[in-house]
Amino acid sequence: MxxxxxxxxxxxxxxxxxxxxxxxxxxxxxxxxxxxxxxxxxxxxxxxxxxxxxxxxxxxxxxxxxxxxxxxxxxxxxxxxxxxxxxxxxxxSLQETEENLGAAMASRTPTDLALGVIIGQERCSYDDALEWLFRASRTRNVSIRDLAAEIVAAADEPHPVRIHFDH
CATH class of the missing domain: 3.30.450.40 (GAF domain)
Structure with missing residues (x-):
């Protein structure tokens, strides 16, 4: 026993x-x-x-x-x-949280820049631009960070290509 x-x-x-x-x-x-x-x-x-x-x-x-x-x-x-x-x-756990926050902050700047490009080209609200970015990310099956980087890179070209946004 x-x-x-x-x-x-x-x-x-x-x-x-x-x-x-x-x-x-x-x-x-x-x-x-x-x-x-x-x-x-x-x-x-x-x-x-x-x-x-x-x-x-x-x-x-x-x-x-x-x-x-x-x-x-x-x-x-x-x-x-x-x-x-x-x-x-x-x-x-704290180290993982710190790493995750760092990654989120690193991807935030390109995302904010991409939203600015969308707002500037489409003359739409921040919320509309954000919705477009989320929808395009899902439709194209790419991360928001990667899509934002594409948009920023395209806007940075000497003769920027106009990005087509579906509403």
Whole structure:
């Protein structure tokens, strides 16, 4: 029977296998563990935020290798490690957000210039130009950024080609 920690410590999920010699779940894993002379294990689900998940597994070469003290120590270690993992995940998330914002800002200038070209040529509102850009992007199956770059490049020619805008 798996040992349980007090309820205040159950925030981390626990799975114990006290004797792999009589375990019939996870046949491939059990076979590999037995080859490594693992006879019991303690698996802890670490508490993370969002969709992230992680776990920590402790192995013993003895059956019933995890008593109450070992389980509490393992739980404490997993709880501390999860704090570090949460911090790393936050940092990675912030870096991804920064990169995404940078990419958005980099594509904004050409898009704004393209909208200016459309407004100037068609004498239309900003909203009409924006709608045209979205529609043309979908119709041509190109990104707004690429389409905007084409429009700006065409407008920058010595004898600019008039771009035809369908309303």
């Amino acid at each position: 798996p040992q349980r920690l007090p309820s205040r410590q159950l925030e981390v999920g626990i799975v114990t296998v006290t004797d792999l010699r009589s375990e019939d779940r996870w046949p491939s894993f059990v076979e590999a563990a037995r080859r490594e002379k693992v006879l019991s294990l303690l698996a802890l689900r670490m508490h993370l935020e969002g969709e992230a998940s992680a776990g920590m597994i402790f192995y013993s070469s003895r059956p019933h290798g995890f008593g109450r003290d070992a389980m509490e120590a393992a739980h404490s270690l997993a709880a501390e490690a999860s704090k570090g993992l949460r911090l790393v995940l936050r940092i990675v």
